Amino acid sequence: MGSxxxxxxxxxxxxxxxxxxxxxxxxxxxIHLATENEQYLSELPEQAGCFKxxxxxxxxxxxxxxxxxxxxxRYQAVELLxxxxxxxxxxxxxxxxxxxxxxxxxxxxxxxxxxxxxxKSSWSSVRDQIVNxxxxxxxxxxxxxxxxSLHYSRxxxxxxxxxxxxxxxxxxxxxxxxxxxxxxNTLHYQINVxxxxxxxxxxxxxxxxxxxxLPAKPLHQLCVQLLDFCYLTRETIYDTLLKIAIDNSTxxxxxxxxxxxxxxxxMLLAVGVISTGCGxxxxxxxxxxxxxxxxxxxxGEAHSGQHHT
Numbered sequence: 001m002g003s004x005x006x007x008x009x010x011x012x013x014x015x016x017x018x019x020x021x022x023x024x025x026x027x028x029x030x031i032h033l034a035t036e037n038e039q040y041l042s043e044l045p046e047q048a049g050c051f052k053x054x055x056x057x058x059x060x061x062x063x064x065x066x067x068x069x070x071x072x073x074r075y076q077a078v079e080l081l082x083x084x085x086x087x088x089x090x091x092x093x094x095x096x097x098x099x100x101x102x103x104x105x106x107x108x109x110x111x112x113x114x115x116x117x118x119x120k121s122s123w124s125s126v127r128d129q130i131v132n133x134x135x136x137x138x139x140x141x142x143x144x145x146x147x148x149s150l151h152y153s154r155x156x157x158x159x160x161x162x163x164x165x166x167x168x169x170x171x172x173x174x175x176x177x178x179x180x181x182x183x184x185n186t187l188h189y190q191i192n193v194x195x196x197x198x199x200x201x202x203x204x205x206x207x208x209x210x211x212x213x214l215p216a217k218p219l220h221q222l223c224v225q226l227l228d229f230c231y232l233t234r235e236t237i238y239d240t241l242l243k244i245a246i247d248n249s250t251x252x253x254x255x256x257x258x259x260x261x262x263x264x265x266x267m268l269l270a271v272g273v274i275s276t277g278c279g280x281x282x283x284x285x286x287x288x289x290x291x292x293x294x295x296x297x298x299x300g301e302a303h304s305g306q307h308h309t
Contacts (some may be wrong), residue, residue: 016201016215018208026205033199037267046257048264049234051082055233060142063163068153069146071224076145078231080183081138097279133179138170139164140179144191199270200227207274212283223277230273238263 057078063308064074139160148157157173164171171179184191200223208216230237242259243249251259 002256016220018205018220021205023209026202026209029202030206033084033194033202034267036194037199037265041261042199044261044264046260048260049082052078052231052233052234054140054235056081057234057235059138061228061232063139063142066163067142067155069142069155070149071228072195072197073142073145074146075197076193077138077142078146079188079193079195080141080191083233135167135169136164136179137183138177140176140183144180144183148192194266196227196266196269196273197224199266200224200273201272203270214278219274219277219281222281223273226273226277226280227269230269234263252257 060077060081061074064077143155143157143160146153157176159174161171164176201220203225204216204220207214208239238259241262242251242255245259246255
């Protein structure tokens with residue numbers, strides 16, 4: 001039998017459809033996401049966010065663009081990688097303290113014997129394994145994320161292998177499948193993780209239901225661009241916010257640690273993105289509305305009529 005033919009996209013990603021959801025579903029979903037967000041922040045691992053480094057996010061975004069994947073898929077891949085790697089680190093006790101210990105153990109020139117030498121070899125092996133398979137795991141996360149959006153594109157094994165070979169990796173199809181299984185097993189097959197994009201789209205739906213006059217689709221496109229920008233410049237943005245919040249250019253380790261809940265708060269990020277998007281959208285269209293005030297008047301009358309009916 002020949003190799004399976006890669007599937008073509010079933011249809012183009014036209015973006016979400018707003019104003020088509022019952023208010024009861026909106027409310028239930030909002031409560032669910034808010035509860036999930038609060039629970040995650042209350043159990044926030046110390047390593048949270050360490051795999052959202054700019055180069056990694058950019059790699060995933062560019063790879064998703066190359067494979068014609070939608071925005072939801074690219075954010076799923078980022079969060080899968082973050083979840084998968086943090087789960088691996090926690091399994092091995094690989095927190096910051098242990099990383100420092102490993103570095104000290106590996107850099108120790110002493111001729112340690114017995115148990116100490118065995119621990120040194122074990123930690124080095126774990127670290128090397130994570131480093132050596134990182135790109136493979138990253139590609140597997142993108143593959144799995146694409147399979148959650150079957151009505152768009154699905155990344156086949158052939159497509160993934162061709163990409164890895166272009167980077168001079170010599171993985172086999174079996175190794176690629178085993179990598180997917182490793183991610184699935186580590187996450188206990190719970191790969192449909194929430195993303196900040198889901199929070200943005202839900203809050204836009206809430207805004208529309210509550211009578212926001214701004215057109216949903218253009219505002220959504222702007223918010224997605226802003227969210228992309230936030231992820232690609234994540235460290236710069238949050239470092240600046242922290243320094244402004246404490247009015248100090250050199251935050252302490254304790255202040256940095258406490259600020260982690262702000263960096264990982266999806267609801268807060270979504271509100272910030274939408275607020276910025278609305279402000280930018282209104283500013284951009286203000287000149288249009290001043291030239292053609294009848295457009296704004298007709299929108300207001302239409303909105304008023306909907307409430308009277």
